[in-house]
Amino acid sequence: MKTLFKSQDLWDLVENGFVDTDEPNQQLRDTCKKDSKALFMIQQAVDDEIFPQIAAATTSKEAWEILKKEYLGDEKVISIKLQTLRRDFENLSMGEKESVEEYLCRVSAIVGQRKTYGDDVDNETVVSKVLRSLISKFNHVVSAIEESKDLTTYDFDILKSSLIAHEERINRTSEKVDEKAFQVKGVSNKEKYDNSGGRDRGRDRGRGGFRGRGCGGDNH
Incomplete structure (x- = not known):
């Protein structure tokens, strides 16, 4: 409204x-x-x-x-709720297994509630909070943003797009590394199997030859 x-x-x-x-x-x-x-x-x-x-x-x-x-609610109720929301905002931090989109949705939800109760949270406050509460894999992009952007005018939605794109690149790289590791492991297991099979066949041939000579000796 x-x-x-x-x-x-x-x-x-x-x-x-x-x-x-x-x-x-x-x-x-x-x-x-x-x-x-x-x-x-x-x-x-x-x-x-x-x-x-x-x-x-x-x-x-x-x-x-x-x-x-x-x-x-009345002014007293609003004041109490605002205190709670401000504390929740300050305590926000991204979880290790949480996607950046999920985390930013949590941030937006609390900011939206604060604004509903008449607390005008400016864009710089939200952007700064997000940048200092991300997990370590975002350290590189956070440093780049802080060095190259004016946080007083840097829009939250642009920040969100940048962080999501960065996370997608990280995930794609991780998937490639996992795939390569899986392939290397598969080759290693195959070589181990082949080598093991070769030794077994050699032992079988040896055992077979010994039995053959033994039987031949018995026949004579």
Whole structure:
């Protein structure tokens, strides 16, 4: 909803409201019209169970505040939840067996929750957190990004694409190494088998010849 309001240039009205006066003018009429539009959008977005709670609201800000309290809780509850989310964000770190995409989804989820509760997390904070919490196999690409990019403007989505591409290259290299090792092991086992078989056949021939001579001697 917040994104929708911003796209319609209504978010400032919803968030901050406006001052009504007894002396209407064209600007105030335009503001009231825009606020009515925002209020209508809110009314259309809520389900039938919630609508009665905002039915008496006369401004979009009033309706929005009712919804915030309904879904997020009062100021004390919001403060406690934000403290928890900020702590969770600071404690984030990538798991050794976790893909970078899975990890970045966890990061995005916590950032999204913080923003839902009104905590405006800037892009630099998120990018910096990700770079310092990746596992060691990303050290090379992290160093390259920190040296070549301005983290104040480096977009999170671009970072995500770069890290995923880097991980794919690592995985492809690892697969090739494993495949080569498997092939070498297969050749080694084959050589061992052939050598072992050769010795056995030699022993068999030796045993066979001995028995032949023995039998021949008995016949004489």
